[in-house]
Amino acid sequence: MATEEESAVKEPLDLIRLSLDERIYVKLRSDRELRGKLHWVTVWLLQAYDQHLNMILGDVEEVVTTVEIDDETYEEIVRTTRRTVPFLFVRGDGVILVSPPLRTA
Amino acid sequence: MSTGGEKGSATTKTPADFLKSIRGRPVVVKLNSGVDYRGILACLDGYMNIAMEQTEEYVNGQLKNKYGDAFIRGNNVLYISTSKRTLADGA
Amino acid sequence: MLFFSYFKDLVGREVTVELKNDLAIRGTLHSVDQYLNIKLENTRVVDQDKYPHMLSVRNCFIRGSVVRYVQLPPDGVDVDLLHDATRREARGG
Numbered sequence: 637m638a639t640e641e642e643s644a645v646k647e648p649l650d651l652i653r654l655s656l657d658e659r660i661y662v663k664l665r666s667d668r669e670l671r672g673k674l675h676w677v678t679v680w681l682l683q684a685y686d687q688h689l690n691m692i693l694g695d696v697e698e699v700v701t702t703v704e705i706d707d708e709t710y711e712e713i714v715r716t717t718r719r720t721v722p723f724l725f726v727r728g729d730g731v732i733l734v735s736p737p738l739r740t741a
Numbered sequence: 742m743s744t745g746g747e748k749g750s751a752t753t754k755t756p757a758d759f760l761k762s763i764r765g766r767p768v769v770v771k772l773n774s775g776v777d778y779r780g781i782l783a784c785l786d787g788y789m790n791i792a793m794e795q796t797e798e799y800v801n802g803q804l805k806n807k808y809g810d811a812f813i814r815g816n817n818v819l820y821i822s823t824s825k826r827t828l829a830d831g832a
Numbered sequence: 833m834l835f836f837s838y839f840k841d842l843v844g845r846e847v848t849v850e851l852k853n854d855l856a857i858r859g860t861l862h863s864v865d866q867y868l869n870i871k872l873e874n875t876r877v878v879d880q881d882k883y884p885h886m887l888s889v890r891n892c893f894i895r896g897s898v899v900r901y902v903q904l905p906p907d908g909v910d911v912d913l914l915h916d917a918t919r920r921e922a923r924g925g
């Protein structure tokens with residue numbers, strides 16, 4: 637049950653916890669982006685100074701962006717590849733940014 | 742508008758005091774990758790995890806994305822700097 | 833609650849582990865530990881043409897830190913259970 641107290645963002649991680657069961661955007665290292673429904677998130681402390689943010693997303697769309705240099709013209713060719721995955725566990729160490737869906741007030 | 746921030750910055754002594762004083766203020770967060778995020782700092786924790794509002798993503802100085810709310814994982818953060826909105830708008 | 837207990841429930845199921853070097857390995861989950869190290873059996877590499885040297889690998893131990901994703905079997909995911917676990921941790925910490 638979500639009480640008033642629980643639905644306030646007091647620390648950054650609350651922003652993610654409050655997005656449970658909602659479609660979120662996740663930006664990962666190596667030019668990967670995910671959009672999926674957040675089903676699980678856990679903070680895993682490796683050391684006192686190092687923590688992970690593991691997640692399970694459902695109905696996931698992954699977009700991978702690669703930049704290649706054309707052999708002859710030396711132009712940058714930006715390619716995006718997309719795929720969908722039903723359920724994906726995402727290891728937290730690759731996460732850069734998480735954005736919850738826009739809540740229109 | 743909180744006046745606490747201004748009062749805090751006048752008496753800033755330690756990095757922790759600085760981080761406390763900039764809540765609710767426009768900031769620039771630079772990541773190790775070189776990407777900049779401009780927005781209003783909502784809150785942050787001891788790992789430098791950051792929650793921002795009205796976030797704009799700049800890659801090589803170019804606006805690439807906008808996020809209503811954004812969580813940035815602390816290990817990617819190079820620095821957090823306060824910014825004046827007017828400066829950001831002009832850039 | 834130990835964070836990896838969920839993975840223990842998936843032991844014996846087919847999963848695809850995608851590594852940070854882009855190698856994707858499908859296999860039966862044999863075991864998993866607190867570091868999320870994973871032991872897979874009856875493995876096969878998803879893109880065999882690209883990694884022919886992996887053809888003879890039938891089981892393997894994967895260090896947790898090199899994992900990028902794990903694709904989970906859809907019928908092995910209890911969404912309500914995961915939601916409850918997330919809320920419990922949020923309250924606890």
